Amino acid sequence: MAKKTCSQLNNIQQKQICEYYIKNISAKRQNISICISKNTATQNRYKNRGPKYPLIKKAINIWVGQVLATGLVLTDKLVKLKGHEFESLLGISEDELKFSNR
CATH class of the missing domain: 1.20.890 (cAMP-dependent Protein Kinase, Chain A)
Structure with a gap:
């Protein structure tokens, strides 16, 4: 059995998932699959700090x-x-x- 790996999503990936979920509100998390391209430099930024408030x-x-x-x-x-x-x-x-x- 292959070991599952976790990876952090960048901001664009998170936005795509949110937009997909809004359009497909009944979709289950494991069924959400999106095609993500990594062409721009901003897509590879991971600057996700917790909120100050x-x-x-x-x-x-x-x-x-x-x-x-x-x-x-x-x-x-x-x-x-x-x-x-x-x-x-x-x-x-x-x-x-x-x-x-x-």
């Missing part, structure tokens, strides 16, 4: 799930605005938190 990340993830379930379209700007709203509710100063487009 995991509570905000969790709140945004829940909110995004709720919005997507209603069929509304999300934009980066809207997600950032909601992030700043959570930031304010949790008492985190604006200069402590930076939002990226990732």
Whole structure:
């Protein structure tokens, strides 16, 4: 029996999996297979640190799930605005938190 190996996914691979899952919500994890090319330098970057504020990340993830379930379209700007709203509710100063487009 072949030994299973684990590998870390880069940002583009993670995004492809998320997009596939959104389109195929009933797909099982073991059935998700995607074709991934490794042509650009950015695809080989593995800079995945844990979030500085995991509570905000969790709140945004829940909110995004709720919005997507209603069929509304999300934009980066809207997600950032909601992030700043959570930031304010949790008492985190604006200069402590930076939002990226990732």
